[in-house]
Amino acid sequence: MDLSERGQQDPVPGGGAQRGGSGIPGGRRKQRVSMADVAKLAGVSSQTVSRVSNGHPGVIVSTREQVLAAMRELGYRPNSAARALRYGQFNTIGVILHSLSATGNSNTVEAIATQAAAEGYAITLIPVDIPTQDNVLGAFTRMGELAVDAVIVFIEVHLLDAGTVALPPGVHVVVVDSDAGDRYRVVDSDQAGGTRHAVNHLLELGHETVWHVTGPQTSYASQRRTHAWRTVLEEAGRPVPPPLHGDWSAESGYAAGLTLAEEPGCTAVFAANDQMALGLLRAFQERGRAVPGDISVVGFDDTPDAAYFVPPLTTVHQDFADVGRRTVQEVLRQIREDDIPRSGTDIVSTRLVVRSSTASPPFKR
Incomplete structure (x- = not known):
């Protein structure tokens, strides 16, 4: 008897469909399928079923396919909780x-x-x-x-x-x-190292100092980037402008950009992420400040869209x-x-x- 024929047998002891007390009017009481049921249908031992369900490599292909077919036919699902209790994982x-x-x-x-x-x-x-x-x-x-x-x-x-x-x-x-x-x-x-590269890049281009749009003040990553930005400027003996606080969003970068566009001495900005840099680009464009002609902008993250900003964004790449x-x-x-x-x-x-x-x-x- 092949599996399709055996699968048509009534799994309820006594042959006939049980009715009543099942919660399914006129239906069969749903029985939990056990490993022994799968073993019986597949014509193998329960140990073999266990080895297949645990992905053990030491089972020949034809036997594994027979066991998997029986599992599908009976709707059997390995009891991962019981297995976890047994192995402690x-x-x-x-x-x-x-x-x-x-x-x-x-x-x-x-x-x-x-x-x-x-x-x-x-x-x-x-x-x-x-x-x-x-x-x-x-x-x-x-x-x-x-x-x-x-x-x-x-x-x-x-x-x-x-x-x-x-x-x-x-x-x-x-x-x-x-x-x-x-x-x-x-x-x-490497939050600090990436920030150092960004700020030094702007200083090496000839900018007197670098303004900064931070992330949320409660963010550890934002704190690390702000601290590194300040340290690089101080070590270089450059003025440290007051940071503008953002919240990672393009909207907060846009608001900071409207402020920085009115700063005549602002020629370079380091934004703590690419989304805020995007907001800066929009604000500078609206206020007639060319990027990078008037103001250079660097972001952080190197999101997939950063290469397609206008202009394409210089940024710090993180390998997420x-x-x-x-x-x-x-x-x-x-x-x-x-x-x-x-x-x-x-x-x-x-x-x-x-x-x-x-x-x-x-x-x-």
């Missing part, structure tokens, strides 16, 4: 983040999901709309209740009260682009894919090894991409 990584719409976050999460899948892991995502302490702690609490082996955090961890953040013992934590002190391992882009890969690798090292450090920072290098939005100032030509 869930093969799931939790991700807590503020905004999936942000270019850096979405690209990094995509890389995390891809790398995790390649390693046989799934991800569980918990977004935090407003990153207040209560909301973030709530996300940690929810993640602690889920079956995860580790948690990756895209939240400003340095703002949290360490005494109120609790995860179950054995759950590993890696933080992305934030400061975790000595509590957790961090994977971060590498950040995602290294984050998963760090998580897996913590899961698999007992003697590695649980704090410290893994820095991913950045580089300056020079395009058409920067040039020497007018008085140097």
